[in-house]
Amino acid sequence: MLFPYIYIWYLLYLRPNKFNMNSINKLGFTDILKANTTFKSEKNIESKKELDRFIVSTRKEQEDVLRLKHLNDNQLKVIIKL
Amino acid sequence: MDVLKYNPSNLSKELSNKHTDVEMVKTKNHFSYFKNYLGVDGLNAKTMVIEEEYVSKDFLHDYASYYAFCFTHYHKFCRRIHFFSRAFTLEDLNKAIVGENHRLWNSYLGFIVVNPIPITMIGYTVLKTYSAGKKKDLRKYWGLRDYKIHLFGKVLTINSLAFQEQDNVLAACATTAIWSMLNKASVDLHTTLKVPSEITKDADRLQNDGNRLFPNKGLGTLQICQAINNSGLAPEVRTGVVEVDKHKEEGDYFISNTYLKKIINAYELIGIPIILAIKVPYKGAYGYHAVAVCGHKIADKGHALYDIGPYVANRIEKIYIHDDQFGPFARAPFIEPNGLETQWTLNDKDKLPSYVMNMVVPVYPKIRISYEDVEAIIIGLHRILIRAFKEEFKDPLFWDIKLNYSHCFKAQVLGFALEEKEKLDIVSGSLPKYIWIATCYVGEDKFMELTFDATDVSNAMLGKNVICYFDTDVKSYLKSYLIDNKLGLRKIFKDRSGENYLDFMINNL
Numbered sequence: 001m002l003f004p005y006i007y008i009w010y011l012l013y014l015r016p017n018k019f020n021m022n023s024i025n026k027l028g029f030t031d032i033l034k035a036n037t038t039f040k041s042e043k044n045i046e047s048k049k050e051l052d053r054f055i056v057s058t059r060k061e062q063e064d065v066l067r068l069k070h071l072n073d074n075q076l077k078v079i080i081k082l
Numbered sequence: 083m084d085v086l087k088y089n090p091s092n093l094s095k096e097l098s099n100k101h102t103d104v105e106m107v108k109t110k111n112h113f114s115y116f117k118n119y120l121g122v123d124g125l126n127a128k129t130m131v132i133e134e135e136y137v138s139k140d141f142l143h144d145y146a147s148y149y150a151f152c153f154t155h156y157h158k159f160c161r162r163i164h165f166f167s168r169a170f171t172l173e174d175l176n177k178a179i180v181g182e183n184h185r186l187w188n189s190y191l192g193f194i195v196v197n198p199i200p201i202t203m204i205g206y207t208v209l210k211t212y213s214a215g216k217k218k219d220l221r222k223y224w225g226l227r228d229y230k231i232h233l234f235g236k237v238l239t240i241n242s243l244a245f246q247e248q249d250n251v252l253a254a255c256a257t258t259a260i261w262s263m264l265n266k267a268s269v270d271l272h273t274t275l276k277v278p279s280e281i282t283k284d285a286d287r288l289q290n291d292g293n294r295l296f297p298n299k300g301l302g303t304l305q306i307c308q309a310i311n312n313s314g315l316a317p318e319v320r321t322g323v324v325e326v327d328k329h330k331e332e333g334d335y336f337i338s339n340t341y342l343k344k345i346i347n348a349y350e351l352i353g354i355p356i357i358l359a360i361k362v363p364y365k366g367a368y369g370y371h372a373v374a375v376c377g378h379k380i381a382d383k384g385h386a387l388y389d390i391g392p393y394v395a396n397r398i399e400k401i402y403i404h405d406d407q408f409g410p411f412a413r414a415p416f417i418e419p420n421g422l423e424t425q426w427t428l429n430d431k432d433k434l435p436s437y438v439m440n441m442v443v444p445v446y447p448k449i450r451i452s453y454e455d456v457e458a459i460i461i462g463l464h465r466i467l468i469r470a471f472k473e474e475f476k477d478p479l480f481w482d483i484k485l486n487y488s489h490c491f492k493a494q495v496l497g498f499a500l501e502e503k504e505k506l507d508i509v510s511g512s513l514p515k516y517i518w519i520a521t522c523y524v525g526e527d528k529f530m531e532l533t534f535d536a537t538d539v540s541n542a543m544l545g546k547n548v549i550c551y552f553d554t555d556v557k558s559y560l561k562s563y564l565i566d567n568k569l570g571l572r573k574i575f576k577d578r579s580g581e582n583y584l585d586f587m588i589n590n591l
Contacts, residue, residue, distance in 0.1 A: 033471065055570070055571070070323075071320070079290055
């Protein structure tokens, strides 16, 4: 019987950043990551080969977006008359 | 002055004029549209007040430019039909005019001006939106402004966007779409609101085929841009890149739904209607038409929120357009994967979709950084975050990228879940007038907010603020990941600013 009230209380006062915008509780690993996942701030250098591959695929995605700014001259010639 | 009960029959009579009889009015798309819009499922109008001998500035200019020189005697005065959601009589209205704060005025829905010309008589029209007055609504009419309407000595205010039909002489569809857009943009003093004939004159000196400008048969995208530029705004043009697969014609491409949704979401807070050149089904073929987008509706929460990609914009399910061949705020739901269900689609016997061929986003000239420039940066950051946390996020990571005024952003910051010092640092800092804001969410939780200068050059490092909603552990982990991999990651951002973007993140975490 008490569960709905406890849940509302949790949403309003404990759960950070969702309903109570004035709450300054910040998101921790447990809020954003899958259960039992955490990371430590220790040296974590990725292999150059891996990173290069990652950068190539990211740059491709970025270029696809930037290409949307290129105009098709034929489309610009259309007269809009209806 | 006359007071009539609102019904379709009275509406058709009042929309008619010396040159357009009631039967002709009934065949018009506008009549069907207004009948629904003002009917019980729409604004639910109960009473019409007729104001004769109304001087419409827009029509008067067009009259002086063209109709006064016709041999046929065209009247220069118009009729204005006012709509109210309360039922009342002429006697009630008289009492309300001389009295004070009569509740009849609260039921005002807006007006339609009837121009005294043949067939294309729907003139200056200002009507309330469906959601006016509702506190919570998924409809977002961002292209509206306040109109002060002077009626019998009273001043009534309506939040709307003016609409009118093209007259096929001084204005084509593109002209009226620009005119509606300027109605909103001219709230900013740098933009000039012009009447339709002036907009057409601004577009060019002759028509594209060498014919004289008036009677006007239509404008091309470049002419639309010229007219927008002459009104004090900067046009950002985009053409379609996706091939039309059905009913394909040589050289025809359209703008994808995903891209259009992103652009609408990105520019909504600046509030200037976006001009779309659309390909619509018409008389068994396709024709080109122009409309002004002034709002959109988002889907209910949870509806395919994360499934379609990492952008909040994906939640847009329909747009509201001023279509001069139908009426104001016409719904156009997206047809997935691509296309729109416009009123033209609904009128077509095969219900063929409409496609957006080109779009023109009018912006204030100081806004020089486009949406795509910012999305490219965000793609880099998004992928870095996914990689840094080894794809272990509990919920999908998604982004909301919007252009906004920095003073609006600062006002919002005061309500954010931040320490007092963080808020003061942000609001007391100097920012350009226009900024891009990219908000990152993990599921429904706000994770991070970044701001970028919208007035700079695209090769520069545009970053201004990083606001984090995560705790010190997450912050220090992300910071150390970026420092450790700075050398390898810098190439992820375009041009020579790559390293600066990583420094911007590191220094602000």
